[in-house]
Amino acid sequence: MTSKNKINEDLANERRKCNFNIEEVTYILDGGKEKTLQRKKIEDVALNGGASVDDIPEEYLSARERYENAIRKSCIYTNIVKNEVLEITGIENYGSPVLRRTGDAFFKDISPFMLHLGMFVPSIIGQCTAEQQATWLPRALDMKIIGAYAQTELGHGTFIRGLETTATYDPETEEFVLHSPTITSYKWWAGGLGRTANHCTVVAQLYTQGKCHGTHLFIVQIRDLETHMPLPGVKVGEIGPRMGFNTADNGFLGFNNYRIPRMNMMMKNAQVLKDGTYVKAARHGKLTYGTMVFVRVTLVGEASFNLAKAVTIAVRYSAVRRQSELRPGSIEPQILDYPTQQHKLFICIATAHAFQLTASWLWNTFTAVQAEMKKGNVDTLPELHALSSCLKALSTSDATAYIEQCRFACGGHGYMLSSNLPFLYAFVVATRTYEGDYTVLLLQTARFLVKAWEQAESGKVVTPTVAYLNRHFTTNGKMIWDNSPEGIIRVFQSVAAGKISLCVRSIRNRITSGMDHEDAWLMTTVQLVNAAEAHCRSVILHTYWNEIVRLTKHSSDNVKTVLNQLVMLYLTYWALERTGDLLRYSTISENDIDLLQRQYEELLVKIRPNAVGLVDAFDIRDEILQSTLGSYDGRVYERLMEEVQKNPLNKEPVDPSFHKYLKPLMKSKI
């Protein structure tokens, strides 16, 4: 073995200690052995050519070079997908998360095509009639047209009803006239819009026959397909450097009485007839928000995957890194041996599992609701909206915090861009804001919870994810503490029920003392966010536990054991994090809390020998991890040194600025 492919001895030892079948766990996380094999096949085809390698790491490039390089790599990757991957896997895999994730081998930051695939194509699928799909979808899938999703404006992102861009129907020409009446009506933020897209989905206030019908979606060509010049009446550009997403050319867009054909209105849920008559499919008022619901659902899996990357890096690094001494003269321990380090990292492994299994469950719920809606039944949409809102909010927020924790766990080297942890953080922290800000989405869930509470109060049976509210009205007093998984979950559900009940009481008291409903709601929003968070926590705990029980039924004993240890760690961790709530809403005693703490510390010890095996089970290839600290072979120090050689600042022994500035300064007299 050359030193290039030799595995670090500490990491090799860790792998020898691992006592469970790693592949079995990978299959569970991927959703079955077939899915793992399919993923590996895709990765082999897409990555074995080594296309991701940059001569100069992208962080050393100028803004223009970075963008050009990102486009170059996006085209390479797209060609591989079109010509090689889909040949094997079939077109139905086009938008699959596996392809999205494999693409991470090409970009440390993000592909300028991400929004084309992530939102433009889904909006055609979800919002267009079959006839419109036949016109647009094949061209979009074949990259003959490249799109963005332009909803947010300079003045409004959260409050969609407040968007100002207008689309006014002109029956004379059978066209819509798009217009940006104010600075604040300029579209702002859309990924891929600034320099890449030639089309986009535009969300605008629809006017016809003198009446505004609220926001609707339109497909709009913004650039000439030959010259790429913005079309007359279109003003478009890039919004400037950002914390992350710097290769996504997020853009601005304004219209000056710009005309598009009538059939460019996405007409699945509402139509404007030739004479200007507005016809609404009378199913649900918010169906035009469907693309956002789809993306919120997929973001739970994104949170899991990015956290899995971060913790793979941090655990492998912690096995290689040695620091300090426990006793005078003794060998320096691997930092992974410190319980405080285990406390930082094992919860990240468990959370990645919890989110991955919750994401699959949510995806199944989403497809079931879609199937019902196809039959004309929209009854399950409010529950899906409430679930996808809070799960998107919590998964992205927790993943952000834990990726930062992984960076802390890697000390100074974690701060290097080459560790990839800063890129991962900058990417994931944005997910807390986009596609609906954290607070705003939890308040959407809270609306649903308050309604569900009122239904349960009046004796109605409520939908499954809030069924615990029915129990709340049939039991008296605090929930009995029971330190079993089911017991802990029940207590978390009681916490949620108790908090929702307090919110309802606060709103009612405020109304009784003279406030109108809007103000009473507004004054209660701090509590409402807290109650929605508690509800969502209980959903995740419940789903994670149920899925582990279901998925490990036929697993080998050691896999069962280690996955049980992780889910128990997760339940115990959150119980300890929420002791205040538990004391308030259950009969837990100080002694029970001491026992929980001991149980937690014992779980850290039990999981320790399998920690590297557990991150290996995420099965994330080095090309996708893109980290000097986290590669499979653990050659941390060698890779950090190799990276130094790529630094353009090290190309010359003396920097020209020495003669230009430093030397004159050194020679000058005071």
Ligand SMILES: CCCCCCCC/C=C\CCCC(=O)SCCNC(=O)CCNC(=O)[C@H](O)C(C)(C)COP(=O)(O)OP(=O)(O)OC[C@H]1O[C@@H](n2cnc3c(N)ncnc32)[C@H](O)[C@@H]1OP(=O)(O)O
């Ligand atoms: C391969 C996959 C790759 C995936 C990766 C993709 C990466 C992409 C990278 C970047 C993407 C970034 C893209 C964007 O950010 S696009 C812009 C997203 N913008 C938002 O999310 C805006 C958030 N705001 C809203 O959603 C809404 O304004 C609102 C906060 C929900 C409020 O809307 P509105 O004022 O109309 O509604 P009300 O609050 O009055 O509520 C009225 C009732 O409607 C219900 N409702 C609201 N939304 C929905 C929905 N989506 N579905 C169903 N029902 C909905 C709401 O609950 C109210 O019901 P009630 O019964 O209580 O009256």
Ligand SMILES: Cc1cc2nc3c(=O)[nH]c(=O)nc-3n(C[C@H](O)[C@H](O)[C@H](O)COP(=O)(O)OP(=O)(O)OC[C@H]3O[C@@H](n4cnc5c(N)ncnc54)[C@H](O)[C@@H]3O)c2cc1C
């Ligand atoms: C990296 C990135 C990529 C993006 N890509 C796209 C894209 O491709 N297409 C697109 O259309 N948009 C995109 N966006 C925009 C994004 O969707 C919005 O920024 C997001 O929805 C938040 O809206 P906002 O910026 O208006 O925040 P604001 O609503 O102004 O939020 C500011 C603060 O006010 C609070 N707040 C707002 N309203 C309420 C309320 N009702 N109650 C309580 N608190 C409230 C929020 O919690 C937040 O703390 C992107 C954004 C980012 C950062």
